[in-house]
Amino acid sequence: MKLLWHIGLLLITGIYVVSLSSCFNPKNYQAMYSWSKIPIDTTIEKSTEIEQIIAPYRMSLDSIMDEVIGYATHDLRSSERYESALGTFVTKLILDQSRVTFEKDVDIAIMNHNGGLRAPINKGDITLGNIYEVMPFENQIILLEMTGSELLDMIQFIGKSGRSMAYPVSYEVNDDGVSNILLSGEEVVPEEEYVLAVSDYMANGGSGFGMLKNLPRIEVEIIMLRDMIVKEVKDRSAQGLQIKQEVINNIILHNSEPKGS
DSSP, X not given: XXXXXXXXXXXXXXXXXXXXXXXOOGGGXXXXXXXXXXXXXXXXXXXXXXXXXXXXXXXXXHHHHTOEEEEESSOBOOOSSSOOHHHXXXXXXXXXXXXXXXXXXXXXXXXXXXXXXXXXXXXXXXXXXXXXXXXXXXXXXXXXXXXXXXXXXXXXXXXXXXXXXXXXXXXXXXXTEEEEEEETTEEOXXXXXXXXXXXXXXXXXXXXXXGGTTSOEEOOOOOBHHHHHHHHHHHHHHTTOOBOOOOOOOEEEOSSOOTTO
16 A cells, blocks of 8 residues: 555656646746946935944944054065065964964965955054954965975966965076975975965965865864964064064066066
Protein backbone atom coordinates (compact mmCIF):
# COMPACT_ATOMS: atom_id res chain seq x y z
CA MET A 1 0.00 0.00 0.00
CA LYS A 2 2.84 2.42 0.83
CA LEU A 3 4.35 1.81 -2.59
CA LEU A 4 1.02 2.52 -4.32
CA TRP A 5 0.60 5.65 -2.17
CA HIS A 6 4.02 6.98 -3.21
CA ILE A 7 3.35 6.22 -6.87
CA GLY A 8 0.00 7.97 -6.68
CA LEU A 9 1.56 11.02 -5.01
CA LEU A 10 4.24 11.23 -7.67
CA LEU A 11 1.63 10.98 -10.45
CA ILE A 12 -0.53 13.69 -8.88
CA THR A 13 2.56 15.95 -8.32
CA GLY A 14 3.68 15.38 -11.89
CA ILE A 15 0.26 16.27 -13.30
CA TYR A 16 0.15 19.38 -11.09
CA VAL A 17 3.62 20.54 -12.23
CA VAL A 18 2.79 19.84 -15.89
CA SER A 19 -0.44 21.77 -15.52
CA LEU A 20 1.40 24.75 -14.04
CA SER A 21 4.08 24.55 -16.73
CA SER A 22 1.49 24.50 -19.49
CA CYS A 23 -0.15 27.65 -18.06
CA PHE A 24 3.11 29.55 -17.62
CA ASN A 25 4.33 31.54 -20.58
CA PRO A 26 7.65 33.33 -19.92
CA LYS A 27 6.90 35.81 -22.67
CA ASN A 28 4.01 37.18 -20.62
CA TYR A 29 6.36 38.16 -17.75
CA GLN A 30 8.97 40.59 -18.98
CA ALA A 31 10.66 42.88 -16.49
CA MET A 32 10.21 46.54 -17.26
CA TYR A 33 12.07 49.32 -15.48
CA SER A 34 13.35 52.82 -15.99
CA TRP A 35 15.91 54.89 -14.11
CA SER A 36 17.26 58.38 -13.91
CA LYS A 37 20.14 60.07 -12.12
CA ILE A 38 19.35 62.09 -9.02
CA PRO A 39 22.28 64.40 -8.23
CA ILE A 40 23.11 64.77 -4.55
CA ASP A 41 23.88 68.46 -4.12
CA THR A 42 22.88 71.59 -2.17
CA THR A 43 19.57 71.84 -4.02
CA ILE A 44 18.20 68.94 -1.98
CA GLU A 45 16.53 70.28 1.12
CA LYS A 46 17.22 68.69 4.50
CA SER A 47 14.49 66.69 6.15
CA THR A 48 13.88 68.11 9.61
CA GLU A 49 12.35 64.83 10.76
CA ILE A 50 15.35 62.76 9.63
CA GLU A 51 17.79 65.28 11.07
CA GLN A 52 16.13 64.98 14.48
CA ILE A 53 16.45 61.20 14.34
CA ILE A 54 20.15 61.07 13.43
CA ALA A 55 21.33 64.11 15.42
CA PRO A 56 22.11 62.26 18.69
CA TYR A 57 23.90 59.50 16.81
CA ARG A 58 25.94 62.02 14.82
CA MET A 59 26.98 63.85 17.98
CA SER A 60 28.04 60.61 19.65
CA LEU A 61 29.99 59.43 16.59
CA ASP A 62 31.64 62.80 16.04
CA SER A 63 32.82 62.89 19.66
CA ILE A 64 34.57 59.55 19.10
CA MET A 65 35.98 60.26 15.65
CA ASP A 66 37.22 63.74 16.61
CA GLU A 67 39.51 62.33 19.31
CA VAL A 68 43.08 63.45 18.64
CA ILE A 69 45.42 60.46 18.90
CA GLY A 70 48.67 61.90 17.51
CA TYR A 71 50.43 64.53 15.47
CA ALA A 72 52.08 64.37 12.03
CA THR A 73 55.09 66.56 11.32
CA HIS A 74 54.42 66.48 7.56
CA ASP A 75 51.97 65.12 4.99
CA LEU A 76 52.12 61.34 4.49
CA ARG A 77 50.69 60.37 1.11
CA SER A 78 50.38 57.18 -0.92
CA SER A 79 49.77 58.54 -4.42
CA GLU A 80 53.26 57.66 -5.61
CA ARG A 81 53.99 54.36 -7.32
CA TYR A 82 56.58 51.86 -6.02
CA GLU A 83 57.23 53.75 -2.77
CA SER A 84 55.43 56.37 -0.70
CA ALA A 85 55.73 57.87 2.76
CA LEU A 86 52.34 56.58 3.92
CA GLY A 87 52.93 53.21 2.28
CA THR A 88 56.25 52.85 4.06
CA PHE A 89 54.72 53.89 7.39
CA VAL A 90 51.89 51.35 7.17
CA THR A 91 53.88 48.47 5.68
CA LYS A 92 56.60 48.86 8.30
CA LEU A 93 54.13 48.94 11.21
CA ILE A 94 52.43 45.80 9.85
CA LEU A 95 55.77 44.00 10.04
CA ASP A 96 56.80 45.39 13.44
CA GLN A 97 53.46 44.81 15.15
CA SER A 98 53.01 41.35 13.62
CA ARG A 99 56.33 40.24 15.08
CA VAL A 100 55.37 41.45 18.56
CA THR A 101 51.64 40.68 18.62
CA PHE A 102 51.75 37.26 17.00
CA GLU A 103 55.14 36.36 18.57
CA LYS A 104 56.33 34.99 15.23
CA ASP A 105 59.48 35.47 13.17
CA VAL A 106 57.78 37.46 10.42
CA ASP A 107 60.15 38.15 7.53
CA ILE A 108 58.23 40.50 5.27
CA ALA A 109 55.07 42.60 5.03
CA ILE A 110 53.30 43.89 1.94
CA MET A 111 50.63 46.55 1.41
CA ASN A 112 48.77 47.75 -1.69
CA HIS A 113 49.46 51.36 -0.76
CA ASN A 114 48.51 52.79 -4.16
CA GLY A 115 44.79 52.08 -3.85
CA GLY A 116 44.45 50.28 -0.54
CA LEU A 117 45.20 53.38 1.53
CA ARG A 118 42.36 55.72 0.65
CA ALA A 119 43.40 59.03 2.22
CA PRO A 120 46.59 60.76 3.34
CA ILE A 121 47.64 61.60 6.85
CA ASN A 122 48.03 65.35 6.67
CA LYS A 123 50.39 67.49 8.73
CA GLY A 124 48.90 68.39 12.09
CA ASP A 125 46.64 66.67 14.58
CA ILE A 126 45.66 63.10 13.70
CA THR A 127 42.16 62.09 14.75
CA LEU A 128 40.63 58.65 14.97
CA GLY A 129 38.40 59.66 12.08
CA ASN A 130 41.48 60.36 9.96
CA ILE A 131 42.59 56.74 10.37
CA TYR A 132 39.16 55.50 9.31
CA GLU A 133 39.57 57.61 6.18
CA VAL A 134 42.99 56.08 5.51
CA MET A 135 41.72 52.53 6.06
CA PRO A 136 37.91 52.38 5.63
CA PHE A 137 37.94 48.62 5.00
CA GLU A 138 37.59 45.85 7.59
CA ASN A 139 40.84 44.23 6.51
CA GLN A 140 42.49 41.75 8.87
CA ILE A 141 46.20 40.99 9.05
CA ILE A 142 47.11 37.34 8.63
CA LEU A 143 50.34 35.38 8.29
CA LEU A 144 51.26 33.18 5.33
CA GLU A 145 54.06 30.67 4.89
CA MET A 146 55.91 30.78 1.60
CA THR A 147 59.10 29.50 0.06
CA GLY A 148 61.86 31.80 -1.09
CA SER A 149 60.96 30.93 -4.67
CA GLU A 150 57.35 32.02 -4.07
CA LEU A 151 58.56 35.18 -2.35
CA LEU A 152 60.71 36.06 -5.37
CA ASP A 153 57.77 35.54 -7.71
CA MET A 154 55.68 37.85 -5.54
CA ILE A 155 58.33 40.59 -5.60
CA GLN A 156 58.57 40.22 -9.37
CA PHE A 157 54.85 40.95 -9.56
CA ILE A 158 55.13 43.89 -7.15
CA GLY A 159 58.02 45.36 -9.11
CA LYS A 160 56.21 45.08 -12.43
CA SER A 161 52.92 46.55 -11.16
CA GLY A 162 54.43 49.28 -9.01
CA ARG A 163 51.24 49.62 -6.94
CA SER A 164 52.23 47.71 -3.79
CA MET A 165 55.02 47.96 -1.26
CA ALA A 166 57.09 45.25 0.38
CA TYR A 167 59.13 45.82 3.52
CA PRO A 168 62.06 45.34 4.15
CA VAL A 169 62.76 44.65 0.48
CA SER A 170 64.92 46.39 -2.11
CA TYR A 171 65.12 45.69 -5.83
CA GLU A 172 65.85 47.22 -9.21
CA VAL A 173 63.39 47.66 -12.07
CA ASN A 174 64.37 47.89 -15.72
CA ASP A 175 62.67 47.28 -19.03
CA ASP A 176 63.45 43.55 -18.77
CA GLY A 177 61.89 43.08 -15.34
CA VAL A 178 62.94 43.04 -11.68
CA SER A 179 66.44 42.15 -10.48
CA ASN A 180 68.76 42.29 -7.46
CA ILE A 181 66.00 41.45 -4.99
CA LEU A 182 67.18 41.68 -1.38
CA LEU A 183 65.30 41.00 1.85
CA SER A 184 66.78 42.88 4.82
CA GLY A 185 69.88 43.38 2.68
CA GLU A 186 70.35 39.66 2.00
CA GLU A 187 69.58 37.43 -0.95
CA VAL A 188 66.42 35.35 -0.80
CA VAL A 189 67.10 31.60 -0.67
CA PRO A 190 64.59 29.81 -2.94
CA GLU A 191 64.46 26.66 -0.79
CA GLU A 192 64.02 28.38 2.58
CA GLU A 193 60.70 29.12 4.31
CA TYR A 194 59.57 32.68 4.97
CA VAL A 195 56.62 34.24 6.80
CA LEU A 196 54.58 37.01 5.19
CA ALA A 197 52.27 39.47 6.97
CA VAL A 198 49.49 40.65 4.68
CA SER A 199 45.86 41.74 4.69
CA ASP A 200 43.22 39.05 4.15
CA TYR A 201 42.09 40.96 1.05
CA MET A 202 45.44 40.48 -0.66
CA ALA A 203 45.87 36.96 0.75
CA ASN A 204 42.60 36.03 -0.96
CA GLY A 205 43.89 37.23 -4.32
CA GLY A 206 42.91 40.91 -4.20
CA SER A 207 44.92 43.51 -6.18
CA GLY A 208 46.18 40.76 -8.48
CA PHE A 209 47.87 38.68 -5.77
CA GLY A 210 46.40 35.39 -6.92
CA MET A 211 49.72 33.70 -6.14
CA LEU A 212 48.94 34.04 -2.41
CA LYS A 213 45.54 32.31 -2.35
CA ASN A 214 46.77 28.76 -1.80
CA LEU A 215 49.67 29.48 0.56
CA PRO A 216 49.51 27.88 4.04
CA ARG A 217 48.08 30.16 6.72
CA ILE A 218 49.40 30.41 10.26
CA GLU A 219 46.65 30.49 12.86
CA VAL A 220 46.81 33.80 14.74
CA GLU A 221 44.35 36.05 16.54
CA ILE A 222 42.20 38.38 14.45
CA ILE A 223 43.62 41.91 14.26
CA MET A 224 42.28 44.65 12.01
CA LEU A 225 44.81 46.61 9.97
CA ARG A 226 43.05 49.81 11.01
CA ASP A 227 43.57 48.90 14.67
CA MET A 228 47.27 48.41 14.00
CA ILE A 229 47.53 51.91 12.51
CA VAL A 230 45.64 53.42 15.45
CA LYS A 231 47.88 51.58 17.92
CA GLU A 232 51.04 52.80 16.18
CA VAL A 233 49.92 56.43 16.30
CA LYS A 234 48.75 56.19 19.93
CA ASP A 235 51.89 54.36 21.08
CA ARG A 236 54.16 56.97 19.53
CA SER A 237 52.09 59.78 21.00
CA ALA A 238 52.30 58.17 24.46
CA GLN A 239 56.09 58.17 24.09
CA GLY A 240 56.08 61.85 23.14
CA LEU A 241 56.87 61.02 19.52
CA GLN A 242 55.27 62.54 16.45
CA ILE A 243 54.42 60.75 13.22
CA LYS A 244 56.97 61.19 10.48
CA GLN A 245 58.10 58.88 7.70
CA GLU A 246 60.19 59.58 4.67
CA VAL A 247 60.37 57.44 1.54
CA ILE A 248 63.25 54.99 2.01
CA ASN A 249 64.07 54.78 -1.70
CA ASN A 250 64.69 51.03 -1.70
CA ILE A 251 63.54 50.77 -5.32
CA ILE A 252 65.94 51.71 -8.12
CA LEU A 253 64.35 52.38 -11.51
CA HIS A 254 66.39 51.95 -14.69
CA ASN A 255 63.47 52.42 -17.07
CA SER A 256 61.77 55.57 -18.28
CA GLU A 257 58.84 55.38 -15.84
CA PRO A 258 59.15 57.74 -12.85
CA LYS A 259 58.13 56.52 -9.40
CA GLY A 260 55.36 59.04 -9.03
CA SER A 261 53.67 58.36 -12.38
